[in-house]
Amino acid sequence: MRVLLSTYGSRGDVEPLVALAVRLRELGARVRVCAPPDEVFARLLARADVELVAVGRPMGTMAAPSTESAAARRAAELAAQFDTVVTAAAGCDALLATGLAHFSSRSAAEKLGIPYVYATFCPFLLRSPYQAPPALLPGQSFPPEVTDNRALWDLNARTFNTLHGEALNAHRSSVGLPPVDDVHGFIFTDRPWLASDPVLGPWRETPELDVVHTGAWILPDERPLPDDLLAFLDAGAPPVFVGYGSMRGVSADIARVSIEAVRAHGRRALVGRGWAELALIDDRDDCFVVGEVNQQALFTRVAAVVHHGGAGTTTTAARAGAPQVVVAQAADQPYWAGRVAALGIGAAHDGPAPTAESLSAALATALAPETVARARALADGIRTDGAAVAAELLLDTVGRGTPPMPA
Incomplete structure (x- = not known):
C-alpha cells in the first residue's frame, strides 16, 4: 500500500x-x-x-x-x-x-x-x-x-x-x-x-x-530540552512562554509589549523566536529566548502560554495543562481564541496588536487560580x-x- x-x-x-x-x-x-x-x-x-x-x-x-x-x-x-x-x-x-x-x-x-x-x-x-x-x-x-x-x-x-x-x-x-x-x-x-x-x-x-x-x-516529541533552557527553567518559578509561531506580520513591538506584560505580574518570560524573529529587549536575567524546541515538554514547565492561536499550539498547550492567552492574528486563530475563552482555560485578547496593559489584563485571567485549575483538568481529556x-x-x-x- x-x-x-x-x-x-x-x-x-x-x-x-x-x-x-x-x-x-x-x-x-x-x-x-x-x-x-x-x-x-x-x-x-x-x-x-x-x-x-x-x-x-x-x-x-x-x-x-x-x-x-x-x-x-x-x-x-x-x-x-x-x-x-x-x-x-x-x-x-x-x-x-x-x-x-x-x-x-x-x-x-x-x-x-x-x-x-x-x-x-x-x-x-x-x-x-x-x-x-x-x-x-x-x-x-x-x-x-x-x-x-x-x-x-x-x-x-x-x-x-x-x-x-x-x-x-x-x-x-x-x-x-x-x-x-x-x-x-x-x-x-x-x-x-x-x-x-x-x-x-x-x-x-x-x-x-x-x-x-x-x-x-x-506527533509525539521525545527530544530533550536544551541544557541552557533547562537551567533557566530550574533557576526560578515557572515562566510565561510568549511565541507567535509561523506569524511574521505581528506588531513590531510585540516582544517588548509581551515581556512588559509578563513582568507586570512578577513573572519571568520565555520568548519563542518564531518566524517573527522575536528577541530579548534587554540583558536582565528574567528572560530567555528559544528557537525551535520540544513544546510538548516545555509547556508542562510554564505558568502560561501566550501565542497566536494556531491549531497545533492551542492543542499542545491544552494537552500540557497550561493556561493560555491567544492573541489571534488571522485565519482560524480567532476561532481557537474563542474556544480557549469559552472553555475557561485562558483568555482571548481583543485584537491582534496588544499593549502591555491589555496583554497584562488577559494574563491576569489566564493566571487566575480557577483558570489554572480548569486548564489542568481539561488536559486529561485531550485525545x-x-x-x-x-x-x-x-x-x-x-x-x-x-x-x-x-x-
Missing part, C-alpha cells in the same frame, strides 16, 4: 501530516509527503524518517493575498504544483491533502484515478448552519442585511468562485481535466476529514456535510489517538476500493 500525503502551509499543516505518516507506516503502508521546501519542515520529516517531496516555494517567503488579483495569482501558483504532486502520487493507492495543497492535489488524484481525501484542522472552515463562514480576504465583510448562515455560506461559495475559479479551471483545462463549477466544494469535498480534538474543536453534525471527525493528529484513527480509516478507504470523488 502506497500513500501520498500532500500539504502546503505552515508548520501547523505539516507536522500533523508527519504524525499521520508515522501511523500509516506502522500499519505497513509506504508513505511520502509533499510539503514546502522550508528547512524546518525538512528537519521535521527527516527526524521521523519520512520521505519529503519538496513542492513550491518556501512557505516562509509567501505573503497572504490581500486583493482579488493576488488571490487569483496565488491560486494559479498553487495549481501549478500539479506536476510535482502528480509525479509523487504515481503508483500510490490514495492521496490525502491538507492546507493549501487542494488545488494541485485533488486534480492530481482525479487525473490518476485514485481515492482522494481532504482534511482540515479547524471546524470553522467547514460549511455549517451553526456558524458563519470566515472572511476570505482581509477587511472583507458580508452584507449586514444577510444574517442567515446558510445564505452567508452561499455568498462565501460564490466568493471562492470569483477569487479562484478562473485560475483553477485554466489549469485543469491545460492538463485535460473538466472545469469545476463550485470551487468551495472542490476544495473541501462533500466528506472532509476534521483533525481537531473533539473538546477543543468540536463539530456539530449537520445533514449538509458528512464530516469525518478523527481527533487531532499529534492523542487521532492520527491512529485517521490512518486506519485511510487504509480502510483504500481497501474498500473507494473511487475518487467526482469534481
Whole structure:
C-alpha cells in the first residue's frame, strides 16, 4: 500500500501530516509527503524518517493575498504544483491533502484515478448552519442585511468562485481535466476529514456535510530540552512562554509589549523566536529566548502560554495543562481564541496588536487560580489517538476500493 500525503502551509499543516505518516507506516503502508521546501519542515520529516517531496516555494517567503488579483495569482501558483504532486502520487493507492495543497492535489488524484481525501484542522472552515463562514480576504465583510448562515455560506461559495475559479479551471483545462463549477466544494469535498480534538474543536453534525471527525493528529516529541533552557527553567518559578509561531506580520513591538506584560505580574518570560524573529529587549536575567524546541515538554514547565492561536499550539498547550492567552492574528486563530475563552482555560485578547496593559489584563485571567485549575483538568481529556484513527480509516478507504470523488 502506497500513500501520498500532500500539504502546503505552515508548520501547523505539516507536522500533523508527519504524525499521520508515522501511523500509516506502522500499519505497513509506504508513505511520502509533499510539503514546502522550508528547512524546518525538512528537519521535521527527516527526524521521523519520512520521505519529503519538496513542492513550491518556501512557505516562509509567501505573503497572504490581500486583493482579488493576488488571490487569483496565488491560486494559479498553487495549481501549478500539479506536476510535482502528480509525479509523487504515481503508483500510490490514495492521496490525502491538507492546507493549501487542494488545488494541485485533488486534480492530481482525479487525473490518476485514485481515492482522494481532504482534511482540515479547524471546524470553522467547514460549511455549517451553526456558524458563519470566515472572511476570505482581509477587511472583507458580508452584507449586514444577510444574517442567515446558510445564505452567508452561499455568498462565501460564490466568493471562492470569483477569487479562484478562473485560475483553477485554466489549469485543469491545460492538463485535460473538466472545469469545476463550485470551487468551495472542490476544495473541501462533500466528506472532509476534521483533525481537531473533539473538546477543543468540536463539530456539530449537520445533514449538509458528512464530516469525518478523527481527533487531532499529534506527533509525539521525545527530544530533550536544551541544557541552557533547562537551567533557566530550574533557576526560578515557572515562566510565561510568549511565541507567535509561523506569524511574521505581528506588531513590531510585540516582544517588548509581551515581556512588559509578563513582568507586570512578577513573572519571568520565555520568548519563542518564531518566524517573527522575536528577541530579548534587554540583558536582565528574567528572560530567555528559544528557537525551535520540544513544546510538548516545555509547556508542562510554564505558568502560561501566550501565542497566536494556531491549531497545533492551542492543542499542545491544552494537552500540557497550561493556561493560555491567544492573541489571534488571522485565519482560524480567532476561532481557537474563542474556544480557549469559552472553555475557561485562558483568555482571548481583543485584537491582534496588544499593549502591555491589555496583554497584562488577559494574563491576569489566564493566571487566575480557577483558570489554572480548569486548564489542568481539561488536559486529561485531550485525545492523542487521532492520527491512529485517521490512518486506519485511510487504509480502510483504500481497501474498500473507494473511487475518487467526482469534481
